Amino acid sequence: MADSHCTMGSYPQTRLRRLRRNDWSRRLVQENHLSVNDLIWPLFICEGSSNREPIPSMPGVERLAISLAVEAVGEAVALGIPAVALFPATPAEKKTPECEEAVNGENLICRAVRAVKSAHGDRIGVICDVALDPYSSHGQDGLIRDGYVVNDETVAMLCRQAIVQAEAGCDIIAPSDMMDGRVAAIRGALDEAGFLDVQIMAYAAKYASAFYGPFRDAVGSSANLGSGDKRTYQMDVANSDEALREVALDIEEGADSVMVKPGMPYLDIVRRVKDSFGVPTFAYQVSGEYAMLSAAAERGWLDREKVMLESLLAFKRAGADGILTYFALEAAKLLH
Numbered sequence: 155m156a157d158s159h160c161t162m163g164s165y166p167q168t169r170l171r172r173l174r175r176n177d178w179s180r181r182l183v184q185e186n187h188l189s190v191n192d193l194i195w196p197l198f199i200c201e202g203s204s205n206r207e208p209i210p211s212m213p214g215v216e217r218l219a220i221s222l223a224v225e226a227v228g229e230a231v232a233l234g235i236p237a238v239a240l241f242p243a244t245p246a247e248k249k250t251p252e253c254e255e256a257v258n259g260e261n262l263i264c265r266a267v268r269a270v271k272s273a274h275g276d277r278i279g280v281i282c283d284v285a286l287d288p289y290s291s292h293g294q295d296g297l298i299r300d301g302y303v304v305n306d307e308t309v310a311m312l313c314r315q316a317i318v319q320a321e322a323g324c325d326i327i328a329p330s331d332m333m334d335g336r337v338a339a340i341r342g343a344l345d346e347a348g349f350l351d352v353q354i355m356a357y358a359a360k361y362a363s364a365f366y367g368p369f370r371d372a373v374g375s376s377a378n379l380g381s382g383d384k385r386t387y388q389m390d391v392a393n394s395d396e397a398l399r400e401v402a403l404d405i406e407e408g409a410d411s412v413m414v415k416p417g418m419p420y421l422d423i424v425r426r427v428k429d430s431f432g433v434p435t436f437a438y439q440v441s442g443e444y445a446m447l448s449a450a451a452e453r454g455w456l457d458r459e460k461v462m463l464e465s466l467l468a469f470k471r472a473g474a475d476g477i478l479t480y481f482a483l484e485a486a487k488l489l490h
């Protein structure tokens with residue numbers, strides 16, 4: 155134990171419960187704080203003029219038609235949430251092996267970004283994923299050649315995808331594909347197209363996790379992926395040093411901020427990343443984490459509000475600067 159801890163003294167002179175006795179004192183010595191400024195709200199977008207589709211594996215979360223998403227983002231603006239992340243549920247007939255829809259400037263996500271930015275302007279930041287899984291008939295994040303998700307050809311496509319999203323008004327491009335070298339390539343493409351101020355938030359340490367299941371239901375990619383997995387590009391859940399190498403490369407390639415994903419089971423990684431690099435570090439409390447807390451709360455086994463706020467504060471304690479969470483709107487209301 156560090157010397158500074160030893161000089162604290164010992165019982166009976168030292169009684170740590172003294173500081174915990176009253177609410178005012180507990181508040182005074184609280185080391186970490188959760189605020190609305192820490193929250194990023196992921197939203198699912200669907201086609202249609204006024205559709206609102208519940209997602210059974212994510213109770214309380216819905217896919218929203220663009221017009222309703224614009225209204226929902228308005229609620230986030232009013233609560234002071236700094237950013238939203240928009241995810242498209244691409245209609246099945248637009249998914250193809252070569253993912254052409256990803257680079258269509260009139261696709262669902264680009265139309266959604268235009269509508270949200272035109273309604274809310276710079277009062278809120280808009281984040282878009284860059285990866286091909288919402289558009290692929292095989293459910294993989296990249297292009298497949300001879301049964302393998304190829305890197306460099308995929309990266310070229312991701313650059314085009316980033317450009318159409320930036321043209322639509324996206325503020326932060328978030329590559330979630332885990333191809334090697336994509337951050338540098340996308341930064342180069344954005345700069346060349348004049349998008350010098352569009353940020354890159356790299357899904358730097360993204361694990362091949364089983365906690366993404368409900369998200370794949372939400373964007374309709376579970377059926378496409380079938381029994382496939384993403385272990386040739388997403389990280390092995392057993393690894394921790396490798397996460398630091400991934401983050402180091404993404405920072406070197408020009409990422410403005412980095413992300414660890416999933417969240418709660420990976421707080422050790424968040425801590426290591428923050429301590430090692432000191433860059434803006436985000437964590438994604440993913441769909442499976444939302445689902446498990448929500449399901450237990452629905453059964454009355456957990457107190458929804460309490461576990462929500464506790465889990466979010468735990469991200470702050472681990473060193474995260476912010477959290478992508480499906481609880482964002484609810485948590486923001488509680489924090490006000």
Ligand SMILES: NCC(=O)CCC(=O)O
Pocket residue numbers: 283330365366367368369370439440441442
């Ligand atoms: N690229 C975004 C995701 O894959 C989200 C995963 C989840 O919420 O489970």
Ligand SMILES: [Mg+2]
Pocket residue numbers: 332333334335358400403404
């Ligand atoms: Mg990488």
